């Protein structure tokens with residue numbers, strides 16, 4: 377168990393450094409909105425509010441999954457949860473595995489009694505421990521949904537990572553048909569493409585978080601933690617493996633319009649959020665951008681949320697989009713990426 381805590385601590389420290397962020401960007405930087413020089417709107421008219429899982433939210437973004445709240449994750453989660461509650465922005469927990477295995481009290485509801493909170497487990501933990509773990513993850517925090525992360529690249533580069541991915545789809549299917557809350561499937565930075573999306577849609581999954589390449593690089597983080605030079609050499613060609621967020625959102629959206637998408641992986645500001653919505657995402661998620669503020673205070677997280685919200689408002693004003701529905705058809709200079 378201490379191993380999981382140490383690993384989590386390493387992850388937090390390494391994720392703060394820009395050399396573990398993908399160098400090339402997530403592709404959103406290649407997309408340009410047509411600048412609308414005649415917006416015919418007042419900035420105060422712009423409405424960025426939305427709905428997520430049947431709950432009103434003040435903007436179309438989620439605080440992305442980082443820590444489940446064990447040991448050193450506690451104060452990060454408190455700062456994120458208090459800000460989520462205050463700002464009416466959903467918060468995704470990181471993996472709850474360690475907290476559940478140690479039967480630690482999970483405090484997030486003390487700090488965020490009304491916020492939309494998403495539970496989180498790794499797909500291979502489900503395959504090993506079954507539905508019981510999934511139910512406990514949801515119940516322990518009265519989660520509004522369970523997020524299951526797919527991270528095969530990270531597991532391959534991680535020392536002693538999970539190498540057996542048999543039965544994962546069946547475990548997901550079991551959660552979808554049994555849990556009382558929606559199941560959201562996400563990657564962690566290599567992306568969910570059309571073939572995987574098809575299998576998930578066929579299994580009854582209604583929400584997919586893309587988590588494409590272009591932001592936090594888990595291959596790079598795990599490589600930095602792996603002291604075996606042989607394993608480093610094996611992993612080296614895969615350091616940039618994955619698919620760009622900006623390529624995946626329109627592809628998966630066009631192929632499976634009935635699946636709701638959360639655009640993530642390298643989303644860094646309100647303009648990136650506007651681009652994800654334009655490409656077909658319902659929601660977006662940012663993880664790493666909230667890490668430094670979360671280490672500081674809940675006020676720092678609130679300020680970060682307010683900055684992102686204002687950036688989104690500006691992007692909508694400059695594209696002449698009064699609300700998120702209008703933003704979905706804002707003109708682009710290049711229609712396809």
Ligand SMILES: Cc1cc2nc3c(=O)[nH]c(=O)nc-3n(C[C@H](O)[C@H](O)[C@H](O)COP(=O)(O)O)c2cc1C
Pocket residue numbers: 387388391440441442443444469470471496524525562563564565587590591592640641642643661662663664665667
């Ligand atoms: C410090 C840190 C810890 C993370 N831990 C988890 C986790 O426990 N579960 C999970 O699903 N994703 C986890 N992630 C992945 C993020 O949720 C996200 O998918 C990924 O970092 C890409 O988004 P980003 O570029 O905005 O960081 C973590 C990310 C960070 C930065």
